[in-house]
Amino acid sequence: EKGTYPHFMLKEIDEQPLVMRNIIQQYQNENHELVLDEEIRNALLKADRLYIIACGTSYHAGLVGKQFIEKMAGIPVEVHVASEFSYNMPLLSERPLFIYISQSGETADSRAVLVETNKLGHKALTITNVPGSTLSREADYTLALHAGPEIAVASTKAYTAQLAVLAIVAADLAKAKGKDFGFNLLKELAIVGTAMETICGQKDELEKIAKEYLETTRNAFFIGRNVDFYVSLEGALKLKEISYIQAEGFAGGELKHGTIALIEEGTPVVALATQSSVNLSIRGNVKEVVARGANPCIISMQGLNMEGDRFILPKVNEVLAPLVTILPLQLISYYAALHRDCDVDKPRNLAKSVTVE
Numbered sequence: 349e350k351g352t353y354p355h356f357m358l359k360e361i362d363e364q365p366l367v368m369r370n371i372i373q374q375y376q377n378e379n380h381e382l383v384l385d386e387e388i389r390n391a392l393l394k395a396d397r398l399y400i401i402a403c404g405t406s407y408h409a410g411l412v413g414k415q416f417i418e419k420m421a422g423i424p425v426e427v428h429v430a431s432e433f434s435y436n437m438p439l440l441s442e443r444p445l446f447i448y449i450s451q452s453g454e455t456a457d458s459r460a461v462l463v464e465t466n467k468l469g470h471k472a473l474t475i476t477n478v479p480g481s482t483l484s485r486e487a488d489y490t491l492a493l494h495a496g497p498e499i500a501v502a503s504t505k506a507y508t509a510q511l512a513v514l515a516i517v518a519a520d521l522a523k524a525k526g527k528d529f530g531f532n533l534l535k536e537l538a539i540v541g542t543a544m545e546t547i548c549g550q551k552d553e554l555e556k557i558a559k560e561y562l563e564t565t566r567n568a569f570f571i572g573r574n575v576d577f578y579v580s581l582e583g584a585l586k587l588k589e590i591s592y593i594q595a596e597g598f599a600g601g602e603l604k605h606g607t608i609a610l611i612e613e614g615t616p617v618v619a620l621a622t623q624s625s626v627n628l629s630i631r632g633n634v635k636e637v638v639a640r641g642a643n644p645c646i647i648s649m650q651g652l653n654m655e656g657d658r659f660i661l662p663k664v665n666e667v668l669a670p671l672v673t674i675l676p677l678q679l680i681s682y683y684a685a686l687h688r689d690c691d692v693d694k695p696r697n698l699a700k701s702v703t704v705e
C-alpha cells in the first residue's frame with residue numbers, strides 16, 4: 349500500500365533509513381557486531397576469488413561491493429553482467445565462489461548463470477530481497493536484504509540494502525582474516541541511516557534542482573571518480589528509466605576521451621564529489637565541461653564541499669558514501685519524471701522482474 353504517498357517510488361526512497369535500521373537489527377550479534385552466519389562466512393573464506401553476477405541496478409551495487417570486499421577484506425572480486433557471462437566466461441580461479449545479487453531473485457539472466465555454475469559444481473550465494481525466490485532456492489546460501497517489498501519498477505531501497513549487506517560481508521570477512529579496516533560498521537551504518545533521513549527531508553530543494561536542470565533537457569551526464577563513478581552509473585540509470593532523458597554515467601577522467609564532444613550550452617552535468625582522494629580531480633573535470641557550456645550540478649560531501657556546490661550530503665564514512673550519494677540522485681530522477689508527466693512507478697517498456705533472457 350502506498351498510504352499517503354503519490355507513488356511507490358517516493359515511499360520506497362523514504363523507507364531507506366528504516367531499511368538501514370532493519371538490516372542492523374537482523375545482522376547484529378549479541379556483542380553488537382554485524383556478522384554473517386558461520387556457514388556462509390566459512391564458504392566465502394574458502395574461496396580464492398569471488399565472482400559477483402547481476403543485472404541493472406543490482407550490477408551497480410555489485411561494483412561498489414567489489415570495492416568494499418577488496419579494500420576491507422583483501423579478497424579479489426570480479427563483477428559481471430549476467431547476460432554477458434556465458435559468452436564471455438572469464439578464466440575462473442581455482443576455488444571460485446559465485447555471488448548472485450538480485451532484488452527479485454527471479455531474474456532470468458542471472459538464473460541462467462547460476463544453472464551453469466551449479467553444473468560446474470561451484471558454490472553460490474544469493475543476496476536477495478525475496479528469500480524463497482528461484483535464485484535463493486537454487487543457490488547454496490542466501491543473505492536477505494530485509495528491505496520489504498519493492499513495488500516501483502525503479503529500484504531504490506533494494507540498492508542501498510544491497511550495499512549495506514555487501515558492506516557487512518566485507519566487514520565480516522575482514523574480521524575473520526584479522527584485518528583492521530578502521531571503523532565500526534554498525535555505528536557507521538547507523539550514521540548513514542540518519543544522513544538518509546536528513547536527505548529525505550530536503551525534497552523541496554531536490555525538486556528545485558530537478559526542475560532547474562532536468563525539466564526540459566534532452567540529455568544529462570553523471571560523472572564521478574573512484575566509487576562515485578559507480579554511483580554515477582546508477583544515477584544515470586534511474587534518470588533514464590523513469591524520465592526517458594538520455595543519461596550517461598562516466599568516470600570523470602574518461603569524458604575527455606570522446607564523450608565531451610556531446611557537451612553543449614546548458615547540458616546538465618551532475619558531478620559527485622564524496623571521495624577526498626579525487627576531490628580536486630573531479631572538480632577539474634567539472635571545469636572542463638563548464639568551459640564547453642555545461643550546466644554543472646555538483647553534489648559533494650560535507651567536509652569536501654566548495655563554493656558553488658549545489659547539494660551537500662551530510663558527512664558519513666567515506667567508504668560508505670555511495671549509500672547516501674544515491675539518495676539525491678533517486679529523488680532528482682523522481683521529480684524529473686514527475687515534472688515531465690511520466691508514469692513514475694510503471695515506466696514504459698519495463699517490468700519489475702525480467703524473467704526472460
Ligand code: F6R
Nearest residue numbers: 404405406450451452455502503
Ligand atoms: C533498475 C532495475 C533493474 C533491476 C534489474 C535486476 O531500477 O530495477 O535494472 O535492477 O532488472 O533485477 P533484480 O535485482 O531483481 O535481479
